Amino acid sequence: VVGTIPEVDSSRIEGILDLLREGGGRVTTATRAVVQVLAAADGHLTAADIAQAVRQKHPDIHDSTVYRVLDRLAELGVVTHAHLGARPAVYHITNEHHDHLVCESCGTVVDVPPGVMQPVARRVARDYGFELALGHFALGGRCVRCIAGAGAG
Amino acid sequence: VVGTIPEVDSSRIEGILDLLREGGGRVTTATRAVVQVLAAADGHLTAADIAQAVRQKHPDIHDSTVYRVLDRLAELGVVTHAHLGARPAVYHITNEHHDHLVCESCGTVVDVPPGVMQPVARRVARDYGFELALGHFALGGRCVRCIAGAGAG
DNA sequence: ATTGCTGCAAACCTTTTGCAAGAAT
């Protein structure tokens, strides 16, 4: 078939929208659109990325609405965001826990499995009574490509 | 003695100012003041903290000047900053390398020794070719006090 | 009919920048 639209797991989407309704919320065009964009995304999107994608079909859904939808979804626990240092935060549907490496040169985000940070979490819990919010803060550095390309990214 | 002013290692300060001059830079009131504040600080200060402290003696040194001084000092490598997720970055004089835990409830920053993150750095270098910028990004979570106090911070 | 959600505009906060005047060398 030519021009197929990426099929998104629509049962997962409906599940999320139901959750929203169960919490006394309303399911609107904006909500649906944001959830669809997130469900179709392979990587991590900034709020601006999401807003831009949403606007391709719904040109006058505003950034502020996207932020508000993301907030609501975060409260439900179905969306998670990660802080990338100086760069805008990225959002994704909550899935198996993972951490993020962000390249400070080119912005690439790489997911890393939970095992990488868990020993650290245990150690700071033991030594400092500090409870790490795994996955919420990225680790910064330089990706392979930027190291190879040297200088800039 | 009553009312002693915290003695700051003035030779270290002079060393830094000399470095600045050697690089073709000028040593100004603002430079001196920022360096003094940083040298006297025990913890980590935001740019706003530094600017406020500087203004107690020099009321019309502006935030923008403080940012520019910090930039210059960073280029010399004598000042380092760390990103704290959603909170403003914190600056300190470059010392033995360390990482930071930031409490997302109360903002407390705890230093942790390099050994905590070094295994992670080695692992992501090996597995992803990714070179971690140790100390540049904080780890987020909740500090002991906020866990104890539950709810908010 | 409720009352939650949206568009819009405007604010907020941190950080950066353009420019002409001022100061360190």
Next chain:
DNA sequence: ATTCTTGCAAAAGGTTTGCAGCAAT
């Protein structure tokens, strides 16, 4: 004298908010 720095104002970039109207339940 040179040119690096500063003050100021303004902008930039990401995110939040107040409010009146609209829409999902």
